[in-house]
């Protein structure tokens with residue numbers, strides 16, 4: 001019934017429907033998050049017997065003083081700033097072009113979507129070859145325009161750009177598809193109205209496309225920022241289990257991974273996870289605040 | 298601005314012609330309705346005037362100038378779309394200002410002009426709202442203000458009232474008429490509602506099947522329909538149309554024999570069937586049975602059976618309720634004969650005496 005009043009019975013019924021999903025999400029999402037928050041305060045911990053003998057802030061003071069962690073935060077920020085804006089702009093540009101083509105668009109869509117359904121490891125293998133200093137495709141192409149070969153994967157100055165380029169490319173497919181959906185949802189009437197109102201193609205783009213696409217742009221950006229903050233597999237696969245030459249591609253999650261799996265410093269690993277969590281939270285809140293003004297639903 | 302179509306043909310796909318050799322003139326300063334059933338090519342014609350569509354063949358003139366090759370911007374038309382197409386992210390004021398912004402007016406001039414227009418269409422108290430916060434009628438008014446902002450040569454409206462409820466529709470059509478009179482802008486109004494067209498227009502163009510069925514004043518359209526389609530499309534209740542053969546006995550000697558022999562269909566307006574004592578200009582007298590008699594407020598309809606054909610009359614309010622059979626008058630005004638092609642061959646101004 002449409003005007004049914006919530007009763008105890010109906011509320012319990014509702015909760016029961018939610019229960020299975022709730023149980024799964026409590027076990028595998030909420031519990032680990034709480035646990036890792038707690039773990040970041042363990043200062044003396046026996047992992048195998050799960051016995052904590054001391055709590056404190058020393059994990060955080062360790063991070064505060066650890067130059068490796070500073071490097072990881074810096075690299076992560078560089079990565080986010082390097083990847084997200086370019087990724088958004090390039091995917092939007094390609095989506096706009098695909099939207100104009102009528103006939104082969106679906107073929108192109110598939111091509112651009114492939115990276116999304118291909119495993120990161122396989123992609124990294126291919127890029128490993130593309131970046132190869134001696135016989136890689138990229139250096140060959142650069143050679144054609146007279147640029148000296150770059151040792152992409154072994155030069156600490158070029159490892160981060162190499163990682164950024166691959167990540168931008170990898171993220172394109174999914175974002176192009178999202179942008180195409182967004183573009184399709186803009187009623188052609190608005191363009192006709194704008195044309196009648198005297199808007200040329202550029203004005204139509206800035207006055208109709210950009211504002212009406214803004215919810216999708218916001219989604220893509222937030223999603224991209226969160227994903228980029230958590231970058232790990234790309235590094236692991238591209239630099240074959242290292243954080244790049246002289247740690248030049250060490251990011252927060254890579255740092256966390258090393259602390260946890262190779263150094264068994266669980267408390268420090270958990271603390272770096274907490275720092276990452278708050279970094280992402282702050283940036284996402286900033287984006288939400290910005291979107292209040294600039295995103296039109 | 299006067300609009301002229303010369304032999305305009307349009308096909309979207311190169312195969313089927315939606316509009317076939319259209320020729321017409323819309324006089325400067327008038328309000329013309331494009332009327333016809335859905336799919337008749339009304340929006341297509343409007344888009345040809347606006348410049349959003351280019352004709353497949355033929356020429357379009359604004360005044361003496363051939364604008365066939367010019368786009369919407371160069372033609373300087375204002376347009377109101379069926380669903381208004383107001384920019385959802387802009388306030389009412391910014392919506393009205395948009396064409397002026399595109400034209401490069403300064404911020405101050407834009408605001409001044411937008412306020413004037415908002416006052417003209419009575420939305421001056423809504424300037425800061427977004428379109429989504431307005432009612433359908435208010436959105437409609439804003440859309441009209443936006444269309445008028447750049448002082449268009451022509452104002453085009455594509456089914457502007459069809460998203461509104463019945464009462465608001467009547468109010469808004471009077472508003473559109475008022476705004477048109479106040480601004481004097483040449484206006485083309487698309488509708489599929491004959492009643493709306495009859496109330497608002499200086500002239501009505503009935504479009505069907507890619508052709509102009511008739512282009513005349515509302516009065517002429519009703520009194521002198523050129524063909525069966527127009528006779529049936531205009532008027533409420535719908536004209537009675539019966540095979541002419543059923544009337545031939547009663548019409549012999551009243552209608553010239555050569556006309557009667559060509560007649561295929563007879564059209565009788567419901568008000569052309571009256572009681573003999575109230576007849577004004579009778580053509581002949583018919584005899585039939587009363588099937589049903591209904592009174593709705595001040596209106597009444599009687600369903601009559603004549604030679605096993607059903608006829609509706611709206612003029613039998615005086616009929617006493619126990620009448621079973623009667624003689625009734627067929628008036629000259631409102632009686633038409635159409636030939637096998639649907640062309641009118643008797644009645645209307647053919648028969649002016």
Ligand SMILES: Nc1ncnc2c1ncn2[C@@H]1O[C@H](COP(=O)(O)OP(=O)(O)O)[C@@H](O)[C@H]1O
Nearest residue numbers: 309310315333334335336337338339340341342
């Ligand atoms: N963009 C288009 N592409 C192809 N056919 C169209 C297009 N727009 C309209 N038509 C066809 O043209 C005919 C007339 O349409 P339209 O002008 O919209 O009629 P109306 O406005 O009188 O309802 C219809 O048969 C319709 O299917």
Ligand SMILES: [Mg+2]
Nearest residue numbers: 339340341456
């Ligand atoms: Mg239409």
